[in-house]
Amino acid sequence: MEAFWAGLDNLASWPVLVAILIGSVGGLAIGAVPGIGPAIAIAILLPATVFLDDLVSLVLLLGVYGSSMYGGAIPAILINTPGTPVNALTTYDGYAMTRRGEAARGLSLAYSASFFGGCFSILLGLGALMLFGPYLRDLGALFGQRDIFMAAALGAVLLIAAHRKTMGIAALLFGLGFLIALVGRQSLKQIDRYTFGIEYLYPGFNLIVVIVGIFAISQALFLLAGKDADPPEARLKGGLLHGFGELKKHPAVATISAGYGTIMGIIPGVGEFVAQFFSYSTARAMSKEPGRFGRGAPDGLIASEASNNAVPAAAMVPLLALGVPGEALTAMMMVVFFDAGIKPGPDIFENNPDFLFSLFIALLIINVLVILTLLFSTKWIAKIIYVPNRLLGAFILILAFVGVFSIRNSFADCMFAAGFGYLGFILRRLDWPLVPIVLGLVLGSIMIEKLTAGAGQIKTVFDLVNRPVSGTLFVVILIVIAVTITQSLRTRRFEH
Amino acid sequence: MKSRAVSPALKSATAVRPLRSSATGPGFASACPPDKKINVTDITDFRRGRGDLIFSLFMAGLALFFLLFFFTQTGWEDRKLPHNMARYWMDQFGVTAPEGRTARLGRILKQGWVAPLICLCVLVPAALWNLRGAWRAHAWRKRFKQSTAVTYELGQWLRALEYVAWFVAYTLLVPVLGYLVSTVLLGTLLPWRLGYRGVRWMGICLAVSFTIVLVFRTGLQIKTPVNIWLYDQLPQGMETFMQVWF
Numbered sequence: 001m002e003a004f005w006a007g008l009d010n011l012a013s014w015p016v017l018v019a020i021l022i023g024s025v026g027g028l029a030i031g032a033v034p035g036i037g038p039a040i041a042i043a044i045l046l047p048a049t050v051f052l053d054d055l056v057s058l059v060l061l062l063g064v065y066g067s068s069m070y071g072g073a074i075p076a077i078l079i080n081t082p083g084t085p086v087n088a089l090t091t092y093d094g095y096a097m098t099r100r101g102e103a104a105r106g107l108s109l110a111y112s113a114s115f116f117g118g119c120f121s122i123l124l125g126l127g128a129l130m131l132f133g134p135y136l137r138d139l140g141a142l143f144g145q146r147d148i149f150m151a152a153a154l155g156a157v158l159l160i161a162a163h164r165k166t167m168g169i170a171a172l173l174f175g176l177g178f179l180i181a182l183v184g185r186q187s188l189k190q191i192d193r194y195t196f197g198i199e200y201l202y203p204g205f206n207l208i209v210v211i212v213g214i215f216a217i218s219q220a221l222f223l224l225a226g227k228d229a230d231p232p233e234a235r236l237k238g239g240l241l242h243g244f245g246e247l248k249k250h251p252a253v254a255t256i257s258a259g260y261g262t263i264m265g266i267i268p269g270v271g272e273f274v275a276q277f278f279s280y281s282t283a284r285a286m287s288k289e290p291g292r293f294g295r296g297a298p299d300g301l302i303a304s305e306a307s308n309n310a311v312p313a314a315a316m317v318p319l320l321a322l323g324v325p326g327e328a329l330t331a332m333m334m335v336v337f338f339d340a341g342i343k344p345g346p347d348i349f350e351n352n353p354d355f356l357f358s359l360f361i362a363l364l365i366i367n368v369l370v371i372l373t374l375l376f377s378t379k380w381i382a383k384i385i386y387v388p389n390r391l392l393g394a395f396i397l398i399l400a401f402v403g404v405f406s407i408r409n410s411f412a413d414c415m416f417a418a419g420f421g422y423l424g425f426i427l428r429r430l431d432w433p434l435v436p437i438v439l440g441l442v443l444g445s446i447m448i449e450k451l452t453a454g455a456g457q458i459k460t461v462f463d464l465v466n467r468p469v470s471g472t473l474f475v476v477i478l479i480v481i482a483v484t485i486t487q488s489l490r491t492r493r494f495e496h
Numbered sequence: 497m498k499s500r501a502v503s504p505a506l507k508s509a510t511a512v513r514p515l516r517s518s519a520t521g522p523g524f525a526s527a528c529p530p531d532k533k534i535n536v537t538d539i540t541d542f543r544r545g546r547g548d549l550i551f552s553l554f555m556a557g558l559a560l561f562f563l564l565f566f567f568t569q570t571g572w573e574d575r576k577l578p579h580n581m582a583r584y585w586m587d588q589f590g591v592t593a594p595e596g597r598t599a600r601l602g603r604i605l606k607q608g609w610v611a612p613l614i615c616l617c618v619l620v621p622a623a624l625w626n627l628r629g630a631w632r633a634h635a636w637r638k639r640f641k642q643s644t645a646v647t648y649e650l651g652q653w654l655r656a657l658e659y660v661a662w663f664v665a666y667t668l669l670v671p672v673l674g675y676l677v678s679t680v681l682l683g684t685l686l687p688w689r690l691g692y693r694g695v696r697w698m699g700i701c702l703a704v705s706f707t708i709v710l711v712f713r714t715g716l717q718i719k720t721p722v723n724i725w726l727y728d729q730l731p732q733g734m735e736t737f738m739q740v741w742f
Contacts, residue, residue: 047718048712048716048718051716051717051718052716165541165542166542168622168625168626168629169622169626171618171621171622171625172555172559172619172622172623172625172626174618174622175559175615175616175618175619175620175622175623176555176558176619178614178615178618178619179562179612179615179616179619182611182612182615186571186608191570191571191574191608191609192569192571193569193570193571193608193611193612194562194565194569194570194612195569196565196569217663220659221656221659221660222656224656224659224690225652225655225656225659388692390690390691391687391690391692391697391701393659394682394683394686394687394690394701395683395704395705395708397659397662397663397666397682397686398666398679398682398683398705398708399708399712400663401663401666401667401670402708402712402713402718402720405667405670405719405720405721406718406719406720409719409721411667411668414663414664414667415664415667418660418663418664418667421660421663422656422657422660425653425656426547426551426653429545429547429649429652429653430544430545430547430548430551431542431543431545444611444615447614448611448614451605451610451611452605452606454602455602455603455605455606456602457602458600458601458602458605459600459601459602460587460588460590460601461588461589461601462590463601463602
């Protein structure tokens with residue numbers, strides 16, 4: 001409990017509280033604009049966090065991450081366009097409600113389900129920290145270099161397997177990200193990897209340069225080269241509080257969906273889409289009226305929103321416990337940890353337990369703040385939907401420059417960011433996923449770092465898997481690969 | 497034995513009446529129910545578009561390029577490996593008993609070329625596999641007489657280069673005119689080029705550009721280029737003020 005109070009005490013400062021407020025409200029607004037997701041906002045904000053206190057930076061980014069999905073439900077329900085990619089399923093039932101003239105009901109249900117999902121995983125996390133905190137301190141002894149190497153490898157395998165229809169592309173882009181991470185001069189042995197004698201490439205590519213390029217500049221180019229959307233005008237009538245009452249009628253769907261979100265968030269490389277897929281399918285299977293799904297079924301909306309909002313808190317678990325980010329946003333947050341000198345990983349339970357509590361309590365505050373803001377200001381936030389896309393693109397481009405230049409005062413960085421942005425633009429045009437590049441960069445670096453650090457203990461190939469954790473993770477990797485191959489073959493046979 | 501309950505979805509599917517329309521006449525009847533059931537997998541749906549083959553070719557070429565330079569750009573020339581590798585791997589997997597002193601696997605894994613090799617083991621096969629998928633999609637389009645023209649897609653790619661040029665120009669302009677002036681210029685000229693030309697739009701763009709500068713440069717003191725040509729032309733006091741705040 002001491003760590004809990006210390007964590008709470010960490011948050012009791014003006015800069016942190018202001019960061020929570022800006023992050024939450026800003027995240028809501030960002031989520032509500034179709035075309036700007038939390039990834040772009042975090043990519044742009046990332047360089048600014050270098051100048052802020054570590055906890056202030058993290059709660060700011062957490063605020064954006066935790067609240068953007070609430071905001072993303074607004075255009076998904078009102079104009080059938082998801083604000084963030086994870087709100088895609090929300091459009092199925094949410095927009096159907098709007099077409100029936102029940103927009104307020106849809107929004108209210110989405111908010112209450114999101115709030116339930118968010119709080120569910122946060123409280124679970126806080127409870128686990130309180131109950132198992134003392135035992136988790138010994139986790140550091142269980143996890144050696146080889147174990148974390150294997151955890152990162154599992155993350156990579158799961159990431160590729162989760163891209164069900166684009167596995168080849170995900171593997172290719174993961175490999176590309178991995179290769180980008182390798183470029184540069186190896187500090188110990190002065191070996192140049194793929195530098196081709198270019199001096200700029202000796203220190204390697206900066207992670208933020210790649211992230212800003214791939215996420216922010218590419219999206220700016222995508223918006224600029226596209227056309228302005230002309231969303232239909234949505235009318236919002238009625239209160240937004242009754243969703244909580246309706247949520248009570250579907251306790252099983254809400255709990256199971258939040259549970260899926262929590263589990264899928266914890267598993268590296270999986271994330272919101274798989275959680276939504278499972279929770280929506282389960283909700284439909286449980287429903288007495290499955291035919292209503294996609295036509296404004298309240299349980300469909302609850303399943304979608306409760307699961308995706310349970311992910312952010314859960315996604316912090318692999319990042320904090322193993323130092324292995326499970327998806328792009330937590331990978332970006334890792335940069336803040338590095339800057340703050342805090343090494344996420346098993347030792348964090350021993351060295352910074354209060355910090356963990358601070359993050360989870362901050363997430364809880366963010367959820368409360370967001371729901372209060374939404375209940376009273378949805379009508380104003382909904383107006384953000386109508387900001388022209390191409391104008392947004394122009395300003396994302398301006399913000400991207402600040403983000404890239406401020407890291408190392410390097411014009412070369414800006415040029416490379418433009419190059420990565422153009423690559424990301426083509427990927428977006430072709431509907432190829434962007435996340436594997438960033439995770440390839442981060443997980444690839446972790447894998448090589450841990451493999452090199454643990455090389456002293458590796459005499460034979462079996463030493464890679466002869467520890468309890470690494471052995472278990474290796475078996476899980478084999479199972480995932482086997483299941484994925486079997487499923488692919490079955491799907492192909494079915495399609496033939 | 498307990499009879500298996502029929503699910504409501506199945507009931508509704510079997511209860512669909514044959515479709516008869518005035519266009520097809522009374523002779524035509526379809527028992528197929530209209531497919532209104534939504535599919536959850538739609539959110540992960542993926543179809544290879546036009547331009548996919550070209551980009552897949554480029555990516556495969558890139559992967560092969562890195563493979564080609566693996567031998568000169570990764571420290572492969574300075575590798576330290578046992579003489580008989582086949583025997584070494586057999587020893588490693590316990591197929592044969594090691595004779596004398598054998599090199600630890602860890603000593604090999606530490607070498608600089610290992611990481612690129614692991615990476616290429618993922619990248620190259622994935623690139624070739626993806627190229628195969630792109631080629632098959634292209635062949636499918638041709639077979640079913642669908643358009644395979646890539647002119648539009650390539651046009652879109654080229655179109656985006658204009659905005660890359662705007663970004664590069666902005667980057668080059670900042671050391672000459674300073675962050676404030678360059679941002680205001682890009683923040684108004686680019687929207688003008690995009691068609692937001694009224695006084696109202698220009699006012700909004702000006703205000704947003706100025707706010708960005710105030711938040712990031714004046715407020716957060718984020719680093720922007722120093723030694724700005726325009727600021728050097730200003731009187732000493734003003735030059736310092738501009739350099740500190742804008």
